[in-house]
Amino acid sequence: MKILANDGINQSGIDALEKEGFDVITTKVPQEFLADFINKEGIKTLLVRSATKVRKELIDICPGLEIIGRGGVGMDNIDVDYARSKGLHVINTPSSSSESVAELVFAHLFTGARFLQQSNREMPLKGNTEFAKLKKSFEAGTELRGKTIGIIGMGRIGQEVAKIALGLGMKVIAADNQVGRASIKLKFYNGQFINVDIETEPLQGIFKHADFITLHVPAQKNGFMIGAQEFALMKDGAAIINCSRGGVIDEDALLDALDSEKISFAGLDVFINEPTPNEKILNHPRISLTPHTGASTLEAQDRIGISLAKQIASILQNQNH
């Protein structure tokens, strides 16, 4: 049985699938030729990350498709309900990349707090001649320890962020519109068991008290979650990190908030359009940028590949019984 992994899959995933008897094709087929390829090659399982779109139209013209697998968390690139209504299996790997995304949040936080993006841009240009001047311009760095991080969205990734933050000595506050006001139990093991309860609170509390805000929510169906109004409610000099979905933050409002110094810095892994054509975002000295690489670690991609292989094998096993 042939599997097309159109956005790639790590070797561990390929090995695990081949062990189950699959033939894994990793050729990247452009979106416009995808349906033809699937039909011609008799592909029954299509694996994607976030780049390939699996919309109703594709599902309709590929009647042989049986399984759509998303190697990752967000399924906004797949018409999931429609696919399921047509009897297709749609699977994803919701817990495989949480740690990697959480670590990237802190990469952006440390970057912004210690001016790493400016250092990395400016040192090659003027590092030798203006070393002392550059050093002086980065003197207002801040520690994360002792600061308050506001986590919006306390799912798997939000909880991993909370654990790292606590380890760094930060105060954690959180909001989650799925659970409302609730107590979320964090369990972690670092050679000793530690249990910490986080009480979620309304968004307003996060805006008012957080020094750093990080977003861990799905793609928004009803417009931006963070726009000019929300920035206005934040603490002066707060920072914001978005490693969730692009449409969550209004990019124009973010640029205004940065330029008025309301917001000290931002870290963005996701953008309204990807790749982003927004030159102001790309060139802003106080935005740390990554090209949607939250889940792009060897470890996360290994776990993703193995999880997909296990789920596919189990679907087929159930079909054969």
Ligand SMILES: O=C(O)[C@H](O)COP(=O)(O)O
């Ligand atoms: O939803 C996800 O899992 C992340 O956004 C990662 O997307 P990617 O697989 O395209 O890197």
